[in-house]
Amino acid sequence: MPADPLPPRLARAADAGALALAVGTLLGLVSFLTNPVPDPSFPWATLPASLRLPVTQPRIEHWPVTYTLAVWLWVFGLPFALLAAYRRFAPRAALGSRTWLVGLPAALMLALTTYCRFFWPKLHPPTWNAPAYTFLCWGYCSTYVPSWSNLAYLVAGLGVVAVLLGRRDGPHSRVVAGAFGVLALPLGLPALYAALRD
Numbered sequence: 001m002p003a004d005p006l007p008p009r010l011a012r013a014a015d016a017g018a019l020a021l022a023v024g025t026l027l028g029l030v031s032f033l034t035n036p037v038p039d040p041s042f043p044w045a046t047l048p049a050s051l052r053l054p055v056t057q058p059r060i061e062h063w064p065v066t067y068t069l070a071v072w073l074w075v076f077g078l079p080f081a082l083l084a085a086y087r088r089f090a091p092r093a094a095l096g097s098r099t100w101l102v103g104l105p106a107a108l109m110l111a112l113t114t115y116c117r118f119f120w121p122k123l124h125p126p127t128w129n130a131p132a133y134t135f136l137c138w139g140y141c142s143t144y145v146p147s148w149s150n151l152a153y154l155v156a157g158l159g160v161v162a163v164l165l166g167r168r169d170g171p172h173s174r175v176v177a178g179a180f181g182v183l184a185l186p187l188g189l190p191a192l193y194a195a196l197r198d
Helices: 008-034 065-092 097-119 135-141 146-167 173-183 189-197
Strands: none
Touching: 008 065, 065 097, 065 189, 097 135, 097 146, 097 173, 097 189, 135 146, 146 173, 173 189
16 A cells, blocks of 8 residues: 555654654653763663763653653654654555554564663663563563563564565454554554554
8 A cells, every 4th residue: 555644633743753762762862971881781881971061950760850751752752753754754665554554663663672681781670661662562661571672572463464464465464463452552553554554
């Protein structure tokens, strides 16, 4: 299917999502100007004292306030930014809308789940404030209980199945895409939109 224009309200939300990513990035950079180690998972990511301001932000659990705000703006802004990317780039790409709206979030969920499970330097103790792009991933990142990560893999796999079904216009494609969208929220928002508009 070719890319369709987003409904006006969703188009505005997509623009806001892209803005949220930009504002989040700026807030994240502020934490580097105030705290010696903004993210204890990456203690090497720091600025020399001569470049930092003479103030230190308080922390919310492991992270400075602006870093925490940055991460959550990225988390909730990314699904809308994906819609903005779909609106802008899908008409010029050879990929169908199902690949953009379902496949891209599924691929991101697979990549992020793998990163968090096997490569992310985990902080102890786990915290409710752990950043995650889906509620299932948050369950893992805030507890380190592998069952949550296993569920995230299953849901990401459901997204892949939805894309494959969509390529053949299978009768259950819409239902599977919608199920993936709901189970992968907030990252699954584009897939939910794809299921509702089909």
